Amino acid sequence: MTEVDQAAPANAPVKPAGAGGPLGRLGEVRHLGLVAALVLLAIVGVVTRPENFATSSNLVSILALASTIGVITVGMTFVIIGGGIDLSVGAVMALASVWATTLATQAYGPVVMIVCAVVVGTGAGLLSGFLIAYGRMVAFIATLAMMVAGRGLAQRMSNQRTQLVQPDNSMIVDLSTTRVLGLPLLVYVFALVVLVGWLVLNRTTFGRRTYAVGGNPEAARLAGINVRRHTLMLYALSGLCCGIAAVLIMARTTTGSSTHGDLYELDAIAAVIIGGTLLTGGRGTIIGSILGLLIFTVITNLFILNGLNTADQLVAKGVIIVAAVLLQRRSLKSAT
Amino acid sequence: MTQHPGRRGFLFGGAVIGAGALITACTSNEPAAQASAPAAAPAAAAGGNDTPGDKVVIGFSAPAADHGWIAAISKNAADAAKQYSDVELKAVEPTNDINQQISAVESLIQAKVNALVILPNDGQQLNQVARQAMDAGIPVINLDRVFPDKLSYRTWIGGDNYGMGVAAGNYIGKTLKDKGVADPVILEIQGIATLPLTQDRSKGFADALKTFGFKVTAQQDAKFTVESGTQVASNLLQAHKKIDAIWNHDDDQGIGVLAAIKEAGRSEFFMVGGAGSANAMRDIQADSGVLKATVTYSPTMAASAIKLARLIAQGKGMSDLLEQQVPQSITLTSETVVKDNADKYLPTGFES
Numbered sequence: 001m002t003e004v005d006q007a008a009p010a011n012a013p014v015k016p017a018g019a020g021g022p023l024g025r026l027g028e029v030r031h032l033g034l035v036a037a038l039v040l041l042a043i044v045g046v047v048t049r050p051e052n053f054a055t056s057s058n059l060v061s062i063l064a065l066a067s068t069i070g071v072i073t074v075g076m077t078f079v080i081i082g083g084g085i086d087l088s089v090g091a092v093m094a095l096a097s098v099w100a101t102t103l104a105t106q107a108y109g110p111v112v113m114i115v116c117a118v119v120v121g122t123g124a125g126l127l128s129g130f131l132i133a134y135g136r137m138v139a140f141i142a143t144l145a146m147m148v149a150g151r152g153l154a155q156r157m158s159n160q161r162t163q164l165v166q167p168d169n170s171m172i173v174d175l176s177t178t179r180v181l182g183l184p185l186l187v188y189v190f191a192l193v194v195l196v197g198w199l200v201l202n203r204t205t206f207g208r209r210t211y212a213v214g215g216n217p218e219a220a221r222l223a224g225i226n227v228r229r230h231t232l233m234l235y236a237l238s239g240l241c242c243g244i245a246a247v248l249i250m251a252r253t254t255t256g257s258s259t260h261g262d263l264y265e266l267d268a269i270a271a272v273i274i275g276g277t278l279l280t281g282g283r284g285t286i287i288g289s290i291l292g293l294l295i296f297t298v299i300t301n302l303f304i305l306n307g308l309n310t311a312d313q314l315v316a317k318g319v320i321i322v323a324a325v326l327l328q329r330r331s332l333k334s335a336t
Numbered sequence: 337m338t339q340h341p342g343r344r345g346f347l348f349g350g351a352v353i354g355a356g357a358l359i360t361a362c363t364s365n366e367p368a369a370q371a372s373a374p375a376a377a378p379a380a381a382a383g384g385n386d387t388p389g390d391k392v393v394i395g396f397s398a399p400a401a402d403h404g405w406i407a408a409i410s411k412n413a414a415d416a417a418k419q420y421s422d423v424e425l426k427a428v429e430p431t432n433d434i435n436q437q438i439s440a441v442e443s444l445i446q447a448k449v450n451a452l453v454i455l456p457n458d459g460q461q462l463n464q465v466a467r468q469a470m471d472a473g474i475p476v477i478n479l480d481r482v483f484p485d486k487l488s489y490r491t492w493i494g495g496d497n498y499g500m501g502v503a504a505g506n507y508i509g510k511t512l513k514d515k516g517v518a519d520p521v522i523l524e525i526q527g528i529a530t531l532p533l534t535q536d537r538s539k540g541f542a543d544a545l546k547t548f549g550f551k552v553t554a555q556q557d558a559k560f561t562v563e564s565g566t567q568v569a570s571n572l573l574q575a576h577k578k579i580d581a582i583w584n585h586d587d588d589q590g591i592g593v594l595a596a597i598k599e600a601g602r603s604e605f606f607m608v609g610g611a612g613s614a615n616a617m618r619d620i621q622a623d624s625g626v627l628k629a630t631v632t633y634s635p636t637m638a639a640s641a642i643k644l645a646r647l648i649a650q651g652k653g654m655s656d657l658l659e660q661q662v663p664q665s666i667t668l669t670s671e672t673v674v675k676d677n678a679d680k681y682l683p684t685g686f687e688s
Contacts, residue, residue, distance in 0.1 A: 160401040304571035
């Protein structure tokens with residue numbers, strides 16, 4: 001995390017609350033808070049459902065649930081740290097899943113399907129990124145357009161039907177049914193994406209530049225960073241993650257559908273915010289986002305285990321988002 | 337054209353049953369006995385209603401399809417209209433936005449169509465504009481989701497959500513009773529919990545189970561989407577280590593539910609679907625998984641609605657009933673599709 005301090009020039013405070021704070025320590029404190037929240041939820045789980053919650057099959061189930069949106073959250077973390085936002089993630093995932101499951105694509109077999117999903121996702125991300133970086137569109141607007149148009153295109157391609165993964169392409173479904181050391185393959189895909197994401201963000205020039213561009217684009221430009229090209233790549237990265245997530249959702253549901261990923265953009269943004277990433281960009285961590293996401297997934301699990309309904313679950317999520325942001329403000333103040 | 341007698345039979349079968357249903361509030365959903373009714377209705381009893389008459393323009397408005405059942409509704413309506421040389425179907429762009437659907441119906445009123453077939457996104461919210469049409473002298477055929485105000489429609493035709501729950505409850509109750517299961521774990525995966533249709537289905541399910549002395553152990557909603565079906569089911573499977581039966585309200589989200597069941601490697605229970613998709617029927621026929629039955633909520637009602645609109649606009653009645661006019665309300669029954677009768681229902685099943 002020390003790279004962040006080097007990359008973001010101290011003479012350009014963007015946010016009065018957080019200027020020049022010791023980010024490393026702040027990050028750790030926040031992570032501890034999130035881990036504590038998770039532990040608390042786990043205790044609630046063990047107390048309310050002793051026979052269900054702490055079983056290995058339940059924990060595997062939680063991880064499998066978190067995987068799809070988790071991959072998207074990694075991409076979203078990059079985009080938000082880079083000072084942007086991507087509202088199109090759910091729609092792009094749906095579009096990629098539909099494109100990859102059309103009968104024409106399926107005829108070429110599972111490998112082509114996977115490549116197709118990844119290419120479509122990345123392509124959509126590149127398009128959004130191009131509009132934002134070179135077309136000078138506001139990220140919110142460009143990705144909003146991509147969200148609406150992507151969903152529409154997905155409906156058009158699928159003829160608004162659910163497209164089943166054909167039996168010949170069971171390799172896709174195997175991702176979710178095959179287990180290695182007790183975990184479905186898709187959890188490994190998720191773990192790999194998190195690991196690569198973490199390495200890129202914390203151990204590469206690309207990562208350092210992401211913090212710099214998000215913290216102060218003008219300063220980053222003066223420091224010799226090609227801000228436009230970097231922005232383009234951030235959205236392409238988010239699109240790539242959506243493509244990978246599309247493969248995972250195809251594995252889990254055995255289908256491609258234009259209804260996949262409904263409201264994923266909001267869940268992913270919420271997870272990133274709870275994880276301590278500032279919506280204004282410049283700082284944040286992958287680990288925080290994943291912890292934020294796990295908190296959401298565990299809550300959903302706890303609610304269903306205890307037979308509570310979806311409406312209450314939504315209220316609980318709202319309360320958690322507010323609590324997390326309030327906490328964030330306090331720890332920012334105490335850090336300065 | 338080959339489907340024609342079948343559709344016609346379905347319509348009249350539905351009409352006869354529906355007339356009874358009006359009085360008895362539709363309590364009968366015993367699978368085998370009722371199941372044969374539509375197919376058995378005489379196809380030749382047309383009484384000349386199909387011979388071309390005055391040219392009529394029928395306006396059609398329905399929600400946008402992001403779901404197999406709704407997609408089948410639009411297709412059924414279009415196919416039925418094509419069968420008649422004297423019918424011109426004016427279908428407006430389907431939409432899920434209430435505001436837009438109101439405008440669309442208004443434009444059809446402006447265009448002075450001879451009859452309107454409306455499947456409203458929400459009966460309450462479209463009530464006013466349907467009333468406008470009726471006031472303007474355009475008969476409205478209300479498809480499925482009912483307008484609260486009877487002055488807003490000439491004829492209602494739709495499925496029986498309560499009856500669907502009853503059919504599922506009867507099947508599950510009887511199967512468990514026959515097996516001699518005491519105190520069974522019965523789960524229910526709903527569609528969108530806030531919709532009245534979902535609440536009706538759940539009420540019917542609970543009422544039917546009660547007659548066997550059973551009750552629903554846990555209930556969750558899965559929003560009618562495949563993905564949500566997977567999520568909810570995988571959590572529910574964790575919550576209950578041993579399950580006896582599951583009723584899933586909708587075969588589209590059922591694809592996701594079945595994927596979750598397969599992923600978890602569970603098979604100690606049986607499942608009943610809802611709405612009657614072709615995929616579900618093929619699964620039931622193959623008898624290879626936990627899905628043993630589905631209860632219908634057939635989108636063929638849209639084809640019937642177009643036919644009714646034509647009859648009303650041309651001033652014709654339903655000649656194999658004694659009435660001089662088309663009835664005011666027609667409720668389809670929810671039928672139970674199991675392995676033995678799946679081949680009969682497959683042609684009316686919709687691809688999800």
